[in-house]
Amino acid sequence: MSKVIISCAITGSIHTPSMSPHLPVTAEEIAESALGAAEAGAAIVHLHARNPEDGRPDQSPEAFEPFLKVIKQSSNVVVNLTTGGSPYMPVEERVQPAAVWKPEVASLNMGSMNFGLFPMLKRYKEFKHEWEPAMLEGSHDLVFRNSFKDIRYALETLNATGARYEFECYDTSHLHNLHYFWTEGLVQAPLFIQTCFGLLGGIGPHPEEVLHMKRTADRLFGDNYRWSVLGAGASQMKVAAQAAAMGGHVRVGLEDNLWLDKGVLAPSNAAQVTRVRQIIEGLGLEAATPDEAREILALKGGDKVGF
Template structure:
């Protein structure tokens, strides 16, 4: 029975409070939903922070500090701190929390791209906070900056902390960027590739693209040199994850990636999405990896070596 690592991306920075009442905003809400997701079967918790007053994305370590320890005390799940933050943040701010808390795992975006979600604005009738509409509509002018210099800086900073990476690849070219840093010795075998589909500006949400990305990664890295997982935005989430599991990959769910549990029905929580993918995996004869198994598969340093 194959073990599949389930990652849950709890809140992210793209979706705004007006899109769903279930989206966790405050440190207390983020902690509660993260713990529930872990209890439901998520071995890895991918975490962003938000301003508790208005839900806007923040990189402030003081906000992270309010939920990291709570989650660590309540669950054995691997805590993964973003270095992507939000497209509107400078790299220095995006890296601040990960550099301070030195988690077992952090995300690392492997290239720059147009990152757009402005089309979602037309589906929102009432905005809860003043910042939201301009943030969403303004994404037609966002470039998610991840230059070679940026990536090198994050790699060197977090390698020194013993942190490993969720290498987020939004397109085929990002796999080649990862190969470049592998050749330079800044990334080591056994690395974790998160293939991302369906973000406007990245590779599209066509299932054929999953095969293209996987074949390219196998050619560049060798089939046994890396671990891989899939996330897909919005309506593409569950079809892509099902196909990834059939192909031997790991999976990522969460309200960062999709606000829905089925067509036209908003998810009630992150845990509900975890529970759904657990059922799908079980039907295929797969079993969720425990946090201990995820640590072994990904070669992580252990929760006792983080700084929170």
């Protein structure tokens, strides 16, 4: 396919406000950054919310409302709402924004995993808020729970909304978990599979590991899926370039990586979208528009969301 879907994950819950002055925290900042990413070429924006006072993750539906309405009024971009929230939250809390706002796409983690954020404590020594180092330190003993029961709960809650899913797969087992739910009829093709590389606790970002995930997905799903990748940290653009050259789609954004170049913080999400778009176009490919992404992923349309 010559059209590459660029997803942009705007703020996430892993990076903290002390790590970059460019990380969007308030609803106004999240909306502005999402719209900038869309203007730069992102067809999909993947959204989390944060407490505007201290930047901690906030998975209440009310926290999403202000920026969802601004984005909807100002852009045709596809909105993807997280059900990952924070790995410290139970699934019942994590699915609420997508259940209330009924987006075109909702993310869904496909397996439990160790979730090691503590290596960032070696890089960052000073924090604005007490919760930041405590959250990172706590990941020494953190299992991000996504049991079969949890995944089934999310699917049964959200299938009625007509949302499709960004299936986040951090290791080979997650692809097999997704295959189980597909054969059970709880999810429908085309499956939008986001293979995630470089987070401690998941598969690494080596080119052979990217190939391994792609080969496994090909064997399990054949033509019934659309492949996308995200690389955490320094692996972001390398993994994106490899996947785009192999016919895949890509995800960038400050949720996954705060940097644009070595030692240079990304000034915005739009800057990363622009960079990956240059890579895509350098390969003779084109960035998909939001409506082209809707067609590729068989989405319900922006007129059928709840915001």
